[in-house]
Amino acid sequence: MNRYESISSQFYGNRLLFGDPASPRVVAAELAASGEAEIFRRVDGAIVRERQPLRLFILIADRDLMRGFPGAHTIIELAGDFHFRWMATFDDAAMLDAARRHLRDRSGRAGGAPDAPWFAPSDPIEQHLMLTGTTFFIGMRFDELRRMQLDIETFISPGFEFPSAAREGDRIIAIALSDSDGFERVLSGVAMDERAMLAELVRIIAARDPDVIEGHNLFRFDLEYLEQRARRHQVKLALGRDGSALRARASRLQIAERSIAFRRYDIYGRSIIDTWILAQHYDIASRELEGFGLKQLAIHFGLARPDRVYLDAARVSEHFAERPDDLLAYALDDVREAGALAAVLSPSYFMQAQIFPYSYQNAVLRGNATKIDALLMRAYLAARHSVPAPAAPSEVAGGYTAMLQCGVARNVLHCDVTSLYPSLMIAEQHAPAADRLGVFLRMLEDLRSFRVQAKAAARELEGAARRNFEALQQTFKILINSFYGYLGFALGHFNDFAQANAVTQSGRELIQRAVGELTARGAQVIEVDTDGIYFVAPFALADEAAAQRLLDAVAATMPAGIRLEIDGRYPAMFSYKMKNYVLLDDRGEMTIRGSGLKSRGLERFQRGFMRDLFRLLLEDRRGAIAELYESYRARLERHQLGIGELMKTETLQDSPDLYRDKLGGKRRNVSAAYELALKAARPYQSGDQISYYVTGYGKNVKASDAAKMAAEYDPQKPDENVPYYQAKLADLYEKFRPFAEREGLFAPELSIVAAGADATAQFEMFDLAPDKSGK
Numbered sequence: 001m002n003r004y005e006s007i008s009s010q011f012y013g014n015r016l017l018f019g020d021p022a023s024p025r026v027v028a029a030e031l032a033a034s035g036e037a038e039i040f041r042r043v044d045g046a047i048v049r050e051r052q053p054l055r056l057f058i059l060i061a062d063r064d065l066m067r068g069f070p071g072a073h074t075i076i077e078l079a080g081d082f083h084f085r086w087m088a089t090f091d092d093a094a095m096l097d098a099a100r101r102h103l104r105d106r107s108g109r110a111g112g113a114p115d116a117p118w119f120a121p122s123d124p125i126e127q128h129l130m131l132t133g134t135t136f137f138i139g140m141r142f143d144e145l146r147r148m149q150l151d152i153e154t155f156i157s158p159g160f161e162f163p164s165a166a167r168e169g170d171r172i173i174a175i176a177l178s179d180s181d182g183f184e185r186v187l188s189g190v191a192m193d194e195r196a197m198l199a200e201l202v203r204i205i206a207a208r209d210p211d212v213i214e215g216h217n218l219f220r221f222d223l224e225y226l227e228q229r230a231r232r233h234q235v236k237l238a239l240g241r242d243g244s245a246l247r248a249r250a251s252r253l254q255i256a257e258r259s260i261a262f263r264r265y266d267i268y269g270r271s272i273i274d275t276w277i278l279a280q281h282y283d284i285a286s287r288e289l290e291g292f293g294l295k296q297l298a299i300h301f302g303l304a305r306p307d308r309v310y311l312d313a314a315r316v317s318e319h320f321a322e323r324p325d326d327l328l329a330y331a332l333d334d335v336r337e338a339g340a341l342a343a344v345l346s347p348s349y350f351m352q353a354q355i356f357p358y359s360y361q362n363a364v365l366r367g368n369a370t371k372i373d374a375l376l377m378r379a380y381l382a383a384r385h386s387v388p389a390p391a392a393p394s395e396v397a398g399g400y401t402a403m404l405q406c407g408v409a410r411n412v413l414h415c416d417v418t419s420l421y422p423s424l425m426i427a428e429q430h431a432p433a434a435d436r437l438g439v440f441l442r443m444l445e446d447l448r449s450f451r452v453q454a455k456a457a458a459r460e461l462e463g464a465a466r467r468n469f470e471a472l473q474q475t476f477k478i479l480i481n482s483f484y485g486y487l488g489f490a491l492g493h494f495n496d497f498a499q500a501n502a503v504t505q506s507g508r509e510l511i512q513r514a515v516g517e518l519t520a521r522g523a524q525v526i527e528v529d530t531d532g533i534y535f536v537a538p539f540a541l542a543d544e545a546a547a548q549r550l551l552d553a554v555a556a557t558m559p560a561g562i563r564l565e566i567d568g569r570y571p572a573m574f575s576y577k578m579k580n581y582v583l584l585d586d587r588g589e590m591t592i593r594g595s596g597l598k599s600r601g602l603e604r605f606q607r608g609f610m611r612d613l614f615r616l617l618l619e620d621r622r623g624a625i626a627e628l629y630e631s632y633r634a635r636l637e638r639h640q641l642g643i644g645e646l647m648k649t650e651t652l653q654d655s656p657d658l659y660r661d662k663l664g665g666k667r668r669n670v671s672a673a674y675e676l677a678l679k680a681a682r683p684y685q686s687g688d689q690i691s692y693y694v695t696g697y698g699k700n701v702k703a704s705d706a707a708k709m710a711a712e713y714d715p716q717k718p719d720e721n722v723p724y725y726q727a728k729l730a731d732l733y734e735k736f737r738p739f740a741e742r743e744g745l746f747a748p749e750l751s752i753v754a755a756g757a758d759a760t761a762q763f764e765m766f767d768l769a770p771d772k773s774g775k
Helices: 003-012 093-107 124-132 194-208 218-233 275-286 294-300 313-322 324-345 347-355 360-365 368-382 420-427 439-460 463-487 497-520 544-555 604-618 622-637 656-664 672-679 722-740
Strands: 026-033 036-043 046-053 056-060 074-077 086-090 147-155 171-179 184-188 212-215 247-255 258-266 271-274 406-417 524-529 532-536 564-577 580-584 590-593 648-651 689-694 707-709
Touching (some): 003 439, 026 124, 056 093, 056 124, 093 124, 124 368, 147 218, 147 313, 171 313, 171 324, 184 194, 184 324, 212 324, 218 247, 218 271, 271 275, 271 360, 275 324, 324 347, 347 368, 368 439, 406 497, 406 722, 420 439, 420 497, 439 463, 463 497, 497 532, 524 564, 564 604, 580 604, 604 722, 672 689, 672 707
Parallel strands (some): 147 212, 212 271
Antiparallel strands (some): 026 036, 074 086, 171 184, 247 258, 406 532, 406 564, 580 590
């Protein structure tokens, strides 16, 4: 057994976390018939199919609820005295649906209601995976998946700005395909009519037989467009491994504060991975993306090829008519970049599919707390133990955060408390009171141990094995940090709000103690949050021995199991306000953190001005800041900044109709983006982005009255509102001028804000929040 196999066997043998090793290499699981699941495995490069009897269940609080139900079922009494003490099992999906209807009528409650006396996961296949212990991809590496990428380009009829599959004159003009085995093909609208292109797409997918279809914005554009055009031509999009058509339903995805409505698609025997959604997940964690377009993301992640073909998306129809070869090359580069982006962002979800009772596709679309709940429920049902009902939500206090100094600091270190909350949960044994089997902390401890091993293995191994362990350790990190959040998850069956508060209380005390110890040893603390502590070191950055002595002295005052590390050394730091700062490393590279300093709510020219200003501050060239301001102001006056610098791009959080209702009910303010969406010929939905700029003359115009779609801008006849944009630049300059005129650190007006308090109250004189009036 080689090193890779030895470490992997330790992970995959852990039945609390991973799926059943006796059921390996699963790439798909589907409801084949009312009483059967069809399992697809990739073995030696080929697909092996098998049928299994379905295993389905409903948890019930009282067995009498099933009285009078005529369908075949078995009732099992579960151990313990939790709310759901009984489990009704079924071997037929139609019978499960009938039982759901029976229980809803009998109890007067839907299964997802907080006070419902019954509960069942909505997806029969997820139920089957949970009861059988089966998960996807056990024993597989990511590079063993057969992955296909898909992208389409569309013709827009003259006189219209946006494509519409319902429009007679619009159509598909290119379908680009590639896969992980090196296959590439572009179906051309020059050589084929649309009906023939759709039929050939179906043939290629069947012939290449991918496990996964990847693409950028598949759910919200490509698949919906393909579906509508196929319906027009009466072509069956038989993309399923059983020859079935593409299936669709309305869905909604919540990613932190972002609510995304989309049309969800499913293909029998295959997963769909949308890199646009993967990017949303990535940005919630990193907050570093400036946009979610494929080209932007490819550049951000260093995936764009030097010879990549770029075209103006608004002129695709012209390119099709005049330079079709360029269009086909452009489409091919799109699928290449989609595949490369998926290879960067999806391996963590590939690993999660080995752990959770979800399909690969659903591992992307489910929230982290929901996944932890599924792990716990799987463990309890395997032990035939009763399951508690979720506890009623209550308030959870936030962690300790403090901004003690603002301005420019030199000689800065960052001290991190490694996985603070999970470490405290293990050290102080903070677990849900309802976890009578003790699986919660066992899982957390195993994940922490496995992450250490996976990180070590990634350093030792090469090639695909190394990439596999890098993805695994990143997955473990995500899950480890999700266990604390689960305690305060309103829908979690094992949630515990008292324990969540106990953990944050311990965290606050520990961080405050660390701040005191650092200060007592000569450090000047700048900022503190749950990610760690930034401080000015009382010694040279290069003195690693001194840094270690300081760290050891502080660690000696911490509880057992708490690990501290120096994970950043910075010659300079600009501290602006809480969780908004800029770091300059020893290579001269800047890292900007915080929505106030890089908000996508600011126009690009403002972000550019800020980046230039920050570099001058950090490099101690404050005297050049006034000149920088005058330079930007003059470029605005001479129309030298392109529309890409002036336009603002906003994501619609609500549908335009909901916006109109809220506006009528005085529940929100007027928005320029929504007003443009309401006037547009294209039907916009929540999650769509709109780019616009402001016209007219004068700095006091309302953006909602003077906004114009960025696509309408004519550089030959520039009509941007120069005074409006110059005023925005001036406001920005004034907000940062105090830092340009004063060297070093100084105390902010309001230094400490507890998480959960209104952070907008902090440091109001430098607030960068957008004007809520619509200006």
